[in-house]
Amino acid sequence: QKEVEQNSGPLSVPEGAIASLNCTYSDRGSQSFFWYRQYSGKSPELIMFIYSNGDKEDGRFTAQLNKASQYVSLLIRDSQPSDSATYLCAVLKGGKLIFGQGTELSVKP
Amino acid sequence: GAVVSQHPSWVICKSGTSVKIECRSLDFQATTMFWYRQFPKQSLMLMATSNEGSKATYEQGVEKDKFLINHASLTLSTLTVTSAHPEDSSFYICSANLAGAGESLETQYFGPGTRLLVL
Numbered sequence: 397q398k399e400v401e402q403n404s405g406p407l408s409v410p411e412g413a414i415a416s417l418n419c420t421y422s423d424r425g426s427q428s429f430f431w432y433r434q435y436s437g438k439s440p441e442l443i444m445f446i447y448s449n450g451d452k453e454d455g456r457f458t459a460q461l462n463k464a465s466q467y468v469s470l471l472i473r474d475s476q477p478s479d480s481a482t483y484l485c486a487v488l489k490g491g492k493l494i495f496g497q498g499t500e501l502s503v504k505p
Numbered sequence: 506g507a508v509v510s511q512h513p514s515w516v517i518c519k520s521g522t523s524v525k526i527e528c529r530s531l532d533f534q535a536t537t538m539f540w541y542r543q544f545p546k547q548s549l550m551l552m553a554t555s556n557e558g559s560k561a562t563y564e565q566g567v568e569k570d571k572f573l574i575n576h577a578s579l580t581l582s583t584l585t586v587t588s589a590h591p592e593d594s595s596f597y598i599c600s601a602n603l604a605g606a607g608e609s610l611e612t613q614y615f616g617p618g619t620r621l622l623v624l
């Protein structure tokens with residue numbers, strides 16, 4: 397079992413819709429979770445981090461964490477074509493980030 | 506967000522040569538920097554953790570004599586790929602932890618990456 401798992405996609409949503417990206421992790425003791433966005437050919441850029449159970453909102457982005465289910469998700473409201481990218485979920489372990497394989501999101505105009 | 510720069514952004518070299526990549530934190534001090542490698546269509550793979558003033562910690566399977574890391578100051582870490590071969594061609598990305606008011610010590614910010622092509 398991989399430490400951090402994501403559906404590789406591609407996930408396709410129409411412009412204006414809500415995109416829902418999911419991530420599960422295997423280490424129940426994990427405390428810190430990160431979402432990065434990576435455009436093709438570019439390096440990752442941080443979208444959000446979340447530590448506490450529940451929701452954390454930042455603009456059109458909402459991160460949701462459920463430690464009991466070992467599940468973290470990212471919701472993107474009012475999706476735009478510019479949101480089309482690969483979204484990487486990462487879990488902090490021993491001071492290092494463990495990345496999932498990423499989910500490719502495509503927002504169709 | 507915090508700014509991390511890398512230089513060069515891309516490099517083409519002949520097999521057998523060495524290539525040095527610089528990673529700088531521009532507006533903050535980074536006691537810890539990380540070096541990743543990413544092959545096409547794959548996720549990031551951590552190569553090593555670089556701590557200022559001490560030896561880098563390499564991940565399992567990464568040759569420390571091939572990938573030399575130096576973290577001489579709180580704002581600069583370098584990765585030297587020695588005797589590069591075509592299989593070393595990849596996207597090399599550094600990151601740094603940001604420590605400061607209002608930011609998590611654990612948050613990593615990535616540099617723009619260096620694309621290496623070994624002929």
